[in-house]
Amino acid sequence: MPDPRGGAGDRTERFLPAILLVSSLLCLVISTRSLTELPETVGASFLGFFQKGFSAVGTFVRDTATAIGELKRLRGDYDSLLERTKTLDRLERDYADLRAENERLKEQLGFSTTTAFTRLPARIIGKDPGNLYATIMIDKGTSDGIRKNMPVTAWQDGVEGLVGRVIEAGQGVSIVVPLYDRSSAVSARLAKSRYEGLLTGQGGIEDSLLMRYVRKRALDEAQNGDLVVSSGIGSLYPPDLALGRIKRIRDLEYQPSLDIEVEPILDFSRLEYVFVATRSGPEAESPGLPPTAAPGGNP
């Protein structure tokens, strides 16, 4: 019943339903653990929409500024590439022969060429606002089939390396936590000797990664420059993805295991595009894996 005199009572009545609705939603968010991430997801989706615009403007300005110098460089590249094309023609013929031979040998060994992952390309549109945490925002989200905990990779200098994993998936944007973030931990192994360890980030984009809990026995077989790959244990990341190369091995007497400093295989400051590894194939049904995605735009 509205207050006939109007004023405060009337205002309270007018806003009471809205207050009660908001209170109910808050109760729902707190009591339902599955909805505890709802505010962050909605917030990320909303801000991500504008972030795409800002990113596009920045890219346009940067590209225009660099276009002139780029043209000159491209002309030089064009001439040298013509030369290289001739050489590559010859190499291509050799390659076709080798590939056919390789296929035949693989068939004999019974290897499968099908992969358990489909790679969905995404562009990096933003990075963490502060220096304390490290996150990367990409322009693909749940509408593209991306789900939380999906691994993210990137190609750089001809090598595919692990970037990190999706920690939040909004409607059209997702937040990725990179390997160098302090909260990141990847089950890793030395590619050559197959010793296992846990690779963690140290926070800074310029910092090395740290591989811990490696058996001391590995000291005889590991050396600087050796490749470190994902082990695939835990099924969050695919096995044998390049993570980095050994930079320094620390063998402290009071520790039961080795600490290995690892130089990331990817230069994170140069990353522009990444691939989200959405699951496909028979492994997608394995227990412990993130839900199978239905990507909207596979490469």
Add this chain to the structure above:
Amino acid sequence: MILRLLAGSLVLMAVTLIQTTWVSAVAILGAKPDLPLIVLVWLAYRDGPVLGSSLGFISGLMDDVLSSAPLGFGAFVKTAVAWISSLLHGAMHLDHFLMPLLLGATMTVAKALASLLLTILFRGNLESYDFLSRIFWIEVGYNALVAPAVFFALELAFKALGRAGKPVE
């Protein structure tokens, strides 16, 4: 009051988006300036504790949703920084260089102390600045150097909008 809150929130949202998209390009050894923090300090100094703290809370929430930090972490840190900045409202004269420089540096330290307090309260489940790290001191220096220019630009912009110098009652 509401209009000022709305205007301040929109400014902070725009600066946060600039921070996440463009500012990484000017990072020095992995450390970038915290533009939203500097803008927040200026707004809080200008508008006093009520509006300043509200803007700090909003700015912190925006940081949280764009970061891997848990929701509330940035909100607490920035509310605290905005509140400290707003205490200086009317207590000192803001010149064009020295005070902005000092505010830029001290408020970055205040931000680090607030995050440290949260780390202690939540028993190490959160990240806090390492006061001996290179990144922290580069950010302090960077924010100090950038603050005079940002303060000056904000002053000009708000004067142009005819809003500068109107204290909140």
